[in-house]
Amino acid sequence: MPDRIHLAVALDGAGWHPAAWREATARPTELTSPAYWRDLARTADGAGLLLATIEDALSLGGRSVEPDAETRRDRARGRLDAVLLASFLAPVTRRLGLVPTATTTHPEPFHLATGLQTLDHASRGRAGVRLVAGSTPQERANFGRRSEGPTGLPASGRVEDDPALLAAFREVGEVADVIRRLADSWEDDAIVRDLTSGKFLDRDRVHKVSFEGEFFSVTGASIVPRSPQGQPLITALAHQTVPYRFAAQHADLVFVTPSDAAAVGGIRNELAEASDAVREIDEPLRVFADLLVLVEDTPDEAAAVWARLEERAALTTDARVVVGTADDLVEEIRALADAAVDGVRLRPARLPADLDAIVDRVVPRAAAAGILFPDDGAPTLRERLGLPRRASRYARQEVGA
Amino acid sequence: MTRRQIHLAAHFPGVNNTTVWTDPDAGSQIDFDSFAYFARTAERGLFDYLFLAEGLRLREHRGQLHDLDVAGRPNTLAILSALAAATEHIGLVGTLNTTFNEPYELARQLGTLDLLSNGRAGWNAVTSSDAFHGANFRRGGYLDHADRYVRAAEFASLSKALWSSWRDDAVVADAETGAFLREDAIARVRHESRLFDVDAVFDVPRSPQGRPVIVQAGDSPDGRDFATEHADVIFSLHTEFADAQQFYRDVKGRLAAHGRDEDSLKILPAVTFVLGDTAEEARERSREIALAQVRPQTAITYLEQIWNRDLSGYDADGPLPEVEPDTGVETAQGFAGRHAAIRARVSQLRAQADAEHLSIRELVIRLTAKHTFVGTPEHVASEIDRYVQERATDGFTVVGHVTPHGLDEFADRVVPLLQERGSYRRSYDEGATLHDLLGLPPVADRVAVS
Ligand SMILES: Cc1cc2nc3c(=O)[nH]c(=O)nc-3n(C[C@H](O)[C@H](O)[C@H](O)COP(=O)(O)O)c2cc1C
Numbered sequence: 001m002p003d004r005i006h007l008a009v010a011l012d013g014a015g016w017h018p019a020a021w022r023e024a025t026a027r028p029t030e031l032t033s034p035a036y037w038r039d040l041a042r043t044a045d046g047a048g049l050l051l052a053t054i055e056d057a058l059s060l061g062g063r064s065v066e067p068d069a070e071t072r073r074d075r076a077r078g079r080l081d082a083v084l085l086a087s088f089l090a091p092v093t094r095r096l097g098l099v100p101t102a103t104t105t106h107p108e109p110f111h112l113a114t115g116l117q118t119l120d121h122a123s124r125g126r127a128g129v130r131l132v133a134g135s136t137p138q139e140r141a142n143f144g145r146r147s148e149g150p151t152g153l154p155a156s157g158r159v160e161d162d163p164a165l166l167a168a169f170r171e172v173g174e175v176a177d178v179i180r181r182l183a184d185s186w187e188d189d190a191i192v193r194d195l196t197s198g199k200f201l202d203r204d205r206v207h208k209v210s211f212e213g214e215f216f217s218v219t220g221a222s223i224v225p226r227s228p229q230g231q232p233l234i235t236a237l238a239h240q241t242v243p244y245r246f247a248a249q250h251a252d253l254v255f256v257t258p259s260d261a262a263a264v265g266g267i268r269n270e271l272a273e274a275s276d277a278v279r280e281i282d283e284p285l286r287v288f289a290d291l292l293v294l295v296e297d298t299p300d301e302a303a304a305v306w307a308r309l310e311e312r313a314a315l316t317t318d319a320r321v322v323v324g325t326a327d328d329l330v331e332e333i334r335a336l337a338d339a340a341v342d343g344v345r346l347r348p349a350r351l352p353a354d355l356d357a358i359v360d361r362v363v364p365r366a367a368a369a370g371i372l373f374p375d376d377g378a379p380t381l382r383e384r385l386g387l388p389r390r391a392s393r394y395a396r397q398e399v400g401a
Numbered sequence: 402m403t404r405r406q407i408h409l410a411a412h413f414p415g416v417n418n419t420t421v422w423t424d425p426d427a428g429s430q431i432d433f434d435s436f437a438y439f440a441r442t443a444e445r446g447l448f449d450y451l452f453l454a455e456g457l458r459l460r461e462h463r464g465q466l467h468d469l470d471v472a473g474r475p476n477t478l479a480i481l482s483a484l485a486a487a488t489e490h491i492g493l494v495g496t497l498n499t500t501f502n503e504p505y506e507l508a509r510q511l512g513t514l515d516l517l518s519n520g521r522a523g524w525n526a527v528t529s530s531d532a533f534h535g536a537n538f539r540r541g542g543y544l545d546h547a548d549r550y551v552r553a554a555e556f557a558s559l560s561k562a563l564w565s566s567w568r569d570d571a572v573v574a575d576a577e578t579g580a581f582l583r584e585d586a587i588a589r590v591r592h593e594s595r596l597f598d599v600d601a602v603f604d605v606p607r608s609p610q611g612r613p614v615i616v617q618a619g620d621s622p623d624g625r626d627f628a629t630e631h632a633d634v635i636f637s638l639h640t641e642f643a644d645a646q647q648f649y650r651d652v653k654g655r656l657a658a659h660g661r662d663e664d665s666l667k668i669l670p671a672v673t674f675v676l677g678d679t680a681e682e683a684r685e686r687s688r689e690i691a692l693a694q695v696r697p698q699t700a701i702t703y704l705e706q707i708w709n710r711d712l713s714g715y716d717a718d719g720p721l722p723e724v725e726p727d728t729g730v731e732t733a734q735g736f737a738g739r740h741a742a743i744r745a746r747v748s749q750l751r752a753q754a755d756a757e758h759l760s761i762r763e764l765v766i767r768l769t770a771k772h773t774f775v776g777t778p779e780h781v782a783s784e785i786d787r788y789v790q791e792r793a794t795d796g797f798t799v800v801g802h803v804t805p806h807g808l809d810e811f812a813d814r815v816v817p818l819l820q821e822r823g824s825y826r827r828s829y830d831e832g833a834t835l836h837d838l839l840g841l842p843p844v845a846d847r848v849a850v851s
Contacts, residue, residue: 021581028574029572032606034519057604059602060603073586077572077604084517088517090486091487121431124433141599143505144592144598145503202468312579
C-alpha cells in the first residue's frame with residue numbers, strides 16, 4: 001500500500017516547453033486573456049487537484065538572465081500579474097488552492113501581504129504564495145530602484161558563493177516574516193461592532209507589527225482584517241542548500257526537483273537538518289516533488305510530440321521530465337509517493353493539452369490506484385494539507401502576559 | 402438636440418463615519434460577497450464604474466487606532482481582480498497611490514486588471530505622501546510635499562508610455578514560422594529624471610481600451626493641473642450647484658492648453674442621497690442617518706483630530722471648545738492634514754458655528770454627513786439631471802452609507818426616472834470598455850513612447 005499524496009499543477013503560459021505555443025492544441029493568442037485562465041483553473045479545480053501555482057516574473061524575458069531574453073520574437077511573451085490573476089480565479093473556482101508566484105526584491109512587502117490576505121478572503125481560505133528571491137538585471141532596469149543585485153548563478157552554481165544572492169535570500173526571509181506578521185496583526189475577533197460602547201473595533205486586538213529589517217521596515221497593522229486561513233500558505237521552490245534553509249525556516253511547503261524517486265531521501269535529509277537548525281514554525285514542512293510532464297495515448301505518440309517540440313526549441317529544465325502515457329506518469333507518481341513526498345506538482349509541457357490529459361486520465365488512475373488523498377472536504381488549503389489554522393502570535397503573547 | 406448623458410460611479414461604502422455600521426442591515430465590509438453584491442447592484446443600475454478608496458494605514462487618533470468607525474478593507478487591486486470575474490460590464494476603478502508604488506509594477510497590475518476585465522479598469526491616482534503612511538513602505542515618508550504632483554505626473558506619463566509600448570497587433574503567434582511577436586512589436590520605454598531612472602520593456606499586452614481610465618482626486622492648483630494633463634475623470638468634492646459650475650468651468654477651461662476637448666475629461670463629484678416617499682419622510686431619514694453617522698463620541702473625536710487635544714470633557718451637544726488647538730506636534734494622523742492650516746481651520750469652524758448657531762455635533766454633521774440630495778426619487782433624479790444638463794457636472798460618484806445594500810434604492814428608484822428623462826443609458830453596449838461607457842475619446846495606438 002503506497003503512501004497517499006496530493007497532486008498539484010504548475011501553470012505557466014502555453015506550458016513549460018518553450019515550443020508549446022506552436023502546437024495545434026495551444027491557444028497562443030489567449031495567454032493573457034481571462035477566458036484562457038478561467039478554463040485552466042476550472043479544469044484543475046474540477047479534477048480535485050490540491051492547488052495550482054501560477055508563474056510570474058517582472059520582465060518580458062521572465063527570470064532568464066540571457067541578454068536577448070527580452071528581444072527574441074520566437075518565445076511566447078506577455079503575462080499577467082500572478083497575484084491578481086489568482087484573485088480573478090478565486091470566484092470561479094471552488095476547492096483549488098491558488099498559489100501565485102511573487103518576486104520579493106522590488107515590490108512593497110505591505111502591498112504583497114495585503115494582496116495575499118485579500119486573495120484568502122476572496123477564495124475563502126485557499127490562498128498561498130510562492131516567494132522568489134532575487135532579481136535579474138532586466139527587472140532592475142524596469143524598476144530603476146536599485147542598480148545592484150545578482151547577475152545569475154555564480155560559476156560554482158552555488159548560491160552561497162555570491163553575496164548578492166545571499167542578500168536576496170535574507171530579503172525574501174524578511175518578506176516571508178512580514179507577510180506572516182501582518183496576517184497576524186488582527187486577531188480573529190478584533191471587529192466587535194459593539195453598540196453599547198459604540199466601538200466597531202477592539203483596538204487591543206489589532207497590533208502594530210513594528211518590523212525593522214535589514215532591507216525595509218513596516219510599522220503598522222495590516223489594513224486587512226484576519227482572513228480564513230489566518231496566514232496564507234507560504235511556499236518556495238528549492239534546489240540547493242541556501243534555498244532549502246530558506247524553505248525550512250520560513251515556508252509551509254517546498255517544491256523540490258529530485259532527479260528520480262531515489263533522490264528524494266537525500267533532499268528530505270537535508271531539509272530535515274535545516275529544519276532542526278532554523279525552523280520557526282511548529283508544523284512540519286510539506287515537501288512536493290516536481291515533474292515536467294507530457295502525456296499521450298501511446299509511448300510512440302508521446303515521443304513523437306516531444307521530438308517535434310525539441311526540434312523547434314530545446315527545453316532546459318530543473319525538474320525530471322516524464323514523456324509517456326498516463327500509466328507511465330502514474331508509475332512515476334507512485335514511486336515518489338513511496339519515497340514519502342507529501343505531494344507531486346506536475347508541470348504540463350503543453351497547456352491546455354497536458355493539463356487535460358492529467359485531469360482526464362492521470363488523476364482517475366492515480367485515485368483508483370489508491371495513491372491520492374481523497375478530498376475530505378476540509379474547507380481551507382491549509383487544512384487540506386493537514387496544517388492547522390494558525391492562531392495570531394500577538395494573541396498568544398497576550399495570553400502569556 | 403439630444404440630452405447630455407449622465408455618468409454615474411458607485412463608491413463602495415468606506416471606512417469612515419459616513420458608513421453606518423450600527424444599522425441592523427449593515428453587512429461585512431471585507432467579505433467578497435459584499436463586494437460582489439454591491440458591484441452587481443451597480444451593474445443592475447447601469448453605472449459606469451465601481452469605485453474604491455484607499456487607506457494604506459489604519460487611521461489613528463492621538464496615537465491609538467481609531468475604533469469608532471468601520472476599519473479594515475481589502476487590497477484594492479486584488480479585490481477588483483476578483484470582481485472582474487464576478488461582473489460583466491461595469492468599470493472597476495481603484496484608488497492607488499503614486500508615492501508608495503513603482504510605475505513598472507503598478508502599470509503591470511493595472512494592465513493585468515484591464516485585460517482580466519476586458520477593458521474595464523481605472524486608476525484613481527492619489528498623491529498622499531506623509532510619513533505616517535510611509536512608515537509601512539520601503540520608501541518611507543521621503544517625498545517632499547512639493548514633489549507629490551511632480552512624481553504623480555511623471556508616474557502617469559511613464560505608465561502611459563508602458564501601456565502604449567505594445568502594438569495592438571503585437572502577437573502574431575505564427576506556428577509555422579515560429580514568430581510569436583511581430584517585428585517592432587514592443588518599444589523600449591526610457592525615463593530618466595530626478596525622481597526616476599527607468600529603462601523598461603513592458604510585459605503586459607495592450608488591453609481592449611488601450612489603457613486604464615485615469616481618475617484624479619485632489620483640489621489644489623497642482624492637482625487641477627495634473628488632472629487636466631493626465632486624467633480622464635476628476636473625482637471632486639464640489640457639490641453645491643454654483644460652486645460646482647465654477648469648478649467645472651475652471652477645469653474644462655484648462656483643457657485646451659493641453660490640446661484636449663471638453664468631453665475628454667469628466668467631472669464626477671461625490672454625492673450622498675437619501676430617498677423618501679415624500680420630502681418630509683426623506684428629511685426625517687436624512688436626520689436619522691446623520692445622527693447614526695455622527696454619534697456624540699464621533700463628533701468629539703473629529704474635533705480632537707483638528708485640535709490635537711483631549712476634548713473628552715466637552716459636551717457634543719454644546720458649543721465649540723474655547724481652548725486653542727495644539728499645533729506643537731504632528732496631528733491628524735491618517736488624514737491629509739497640514740500643520741500650517743490648523744489655526745485657520747479652527748477659526749473658520751468657529752465662524753461657521755457662530756453664524757449658524759451649531760453645536761459640536763451639528764457642526765460635524767454639516768462637515769461630514771450632510772446629504773447632498775434628499776427627497777423623493779423624482780426630486781433626486783431631477784436634481785441629478787439639472788446638474789448635468791446645466792454643466793455643473795458630467796455626473797456623480799454616488800456614495801452609499803450601508804454595506805452592501807447602500808445602492809439598492811438608487812438602482813431601483815432613481816435610475817428608471819433618469820432613463821425616462823432620456824439622460825441615462827437603458828443598457829450597456831456589448832463589449833463596451835470603460836472609456837466607451839464614459840464617452841471618452843478612444844486611446845491612440847502607440848502614443849508617447851520615448
Ligand atoms: C474626493 C477626494 C477623494 C480622495 N480619496 C483619497 C483616497 O481614497 N485615498 C487617499 O490616500 N487620498 C485620497 N484623496 C487625497 C488626494 O489624493 C490628495 O492627496 C489630497 O487631496 C491633497 O491633494 P490636493 O492638495 O491636490 O487636494 C482624496 C481627495 C479627494 C478630493
